[in-house]
Amino acid sequence: MKREILVVDDEIGIRLLLEELMGSEGFKVHTAQNGKEALEIINKHTIDLMMIDYKLPVMDGIEVIKQLEKENKAIPTIIMSGLTENFKDSTYELTSVKKVLSKPFDVLEVREFVKQLLAD
Known part of the structure; x- marks a missing residue:
């Protein structure tokens, strides 16, 4: 069964890039443009x-992760941001956060990290 990845970003370019990159690795990719859709x-x-x-409209990434953890639906998560130094400290209590990526990021590095994380 295909592993499923959800890409949540309000920038369409990032969604398309990651959808194509992860899709080419054989993952089924869903996309959302805000936390509510996610x-x-x-x-x-x-x-x-x-x-x-x-940073997302309607509901930001940290709020989504906190809500999922509160509902015991913790999903391994990679947070992406152009402002990583501003919030990195607030991710320590979030057990589902596996990595914090600074934008722009190296797509090859991201691809390898995701493949390792989801390796069976």
Whole structure:
């Protein structure tokens, strides 16, 4: 069965880039442009990894992760942001956060990290 990844970012370019990159590795990729959409997708699908932007409209990335953890639906998560130094400290209590990526990021590095994280 294909592993499923959810990419959440309000920038369409980032969503398309990661969708294409992860899709080419054989993952099924879902995309959302805000936290509310992300939660709707998570309630409909079994997500193995979430890649979420820190700063999102409607509901930001940290709020989404906190809500999922509160509901015992912790999903391994990679947080992406252009402002990593501003929030890195607030991610320590979030057990599902596996990595914090600074934008722009190295796509090859991200691909390798995701493949390792989701290796069976």
